[in-house]
Amino acid sequence: MSRIIVITSGKGGVGKTTCTANLGMALAKLGRQVAVVDADFGLRNLDLLLGLENRIVYTAVEVLAGECRLEQALVKDKRQPRLVLLPAAQNRMKDVVSPDQMNTLVSELATKYDYILIDSPAGIEQGFQNAIAGAKEALIVSTPEIASVRDADRVVGLLEANGIKRIRLIVNRLRPAMVQANDMMSVQDVQEILAIPLIGVIPDDEKVIVSTNRGEPLVLSETTSLAGTAFDHIARRLEGQKIEFLDLNGQQDGFFSWFRKLFSKN
Ligand code: ADP
Ligand code: MG
Numbered sequence: 001m002s003r004i005i006v007i008t009s010g011k012g013g014v015g016k017t018t019c020t021a022n023l024g025m026a027l028a029k030l031g032r033q034v035a036v037v038d039a040d041f042g043l044r045n046l047d048l049l050l051g052l053e054n055r056i057v058y059t060a061v062e063v064l065a066g067e068c069r070l071e072q073a074l075v076k077d078k079r080q081p082r083l084v085l086l087p088a089a090q091n092r093m094k095d096v097v098s099p100d101q102m103n104t105l106v107s108e109l110a111t112k113y114d115y116i117l118i119d120s121p122a123g124i125e126q127g128f129q130n131a132i133a134g135a136k137e138a139l140i141v142s143t144p145e146i147a148s149v150r151d152a153d154r155v156v157g158l159l160e161a162n163g164i165k166r167i168r169l170i171v172n173r174l175r176p177a178m179v180q181a182n183d184m185m186s187v188q189d190v191q192e193i194l195a196i197p198l199i200g201v202i203p204d205d206e207k208v209i210v211s212t213n214r215g216e217p218l219v220l221s222e223t224t225s226l227a228g229t230a231f232d233h234i235a236r237r238l239e240g241q242k243i244e245f246l247d248l249n250g251q252q253d254g255f256f257s258w259f260r261k262l263f264s265k266n
Pocket of ligand 2: 017
């Protein structure tokens with residue numbers, strides 16, 4: 001049975017595409033056949049993060065228009081042959097695709113791939129509806145910031161309303177020193193507000209930005225990094241392996257508990 005997982009957040013710029021690229025690559029490295037789907041129509045950049053932008057010939061829109069077959073649109077990764085990308089159209093409006101059509105594409109991918117990871121756009125409108133249409137599971141990405149957590153909370157409700165019950169949390173861009181100084185929410189703060197199981201914590205790490213700019217997901221790198229290891233661990237947890245959480249020493253209960261209380265009243 002293949003796993004169809006949407007990576008979503010509500011808020012933009014929190015690391016959805018970064019997570020999709022790294023988790024896709026990490027799962028492929030673990031021996032799985034993986035398709036990553038860019039559902040951010042109009043503002044695609046999963047191709048860039050994977051360094052595959054020059055190899056795109058067709059996109060999901062041409063597949064749906066019957067202008068090419070699905071296999072023709074899939075871009076194979078030369079570094080990791082078990083990974084393919086289904087690109088989104090760059091220049092067409094996001095409402096050219098409907099949730100039903102996305103569902104069809106994803107179901108077809110599910111006949112050949114172990115994992116289908118869908119990179120969601122920001123927001124909760126049509127693009128979001130498309131991204132979640134075929135998904136059976138969701139990974140919510142949130143940074144430890146109030147706006148991000150509040151948007152994530154909204155999205156959890158929408159996912160549940162759409163029948164997606166297996167929802168797990170990735171806390172991205174954690175800065176332990178800031179947490180210790182009570183200048184940033186802790187992982188515990190975020191998790192208690194969202195009340196969904198945690199699958200991983202990724203530190204804020206400039207190596208992520210460097211890898212993004214190079215089009216080389218961090219998990220491909222020979223040199224180990226905390227963020228790269230964190231992505232690898234999330235991939236392993238998706239696979240059902242029991243892996244201890246990295247010690248990023250940011251578990252203090254502090255200043256931001258007021259924000260948690262605000263939520264528990266609702
Ligand atoms: P989204 O897809 O949610 O809009 P992106 O994955 O495009 O977000 O990430 C937004 C920006 O944040 C990018 O410049 C990316 O390099 C940076 N970023 C994401 N995760 C991290 C991290 N853990 N550490 C440092 N920078 C990060
Ligand atoms: Mg993105």
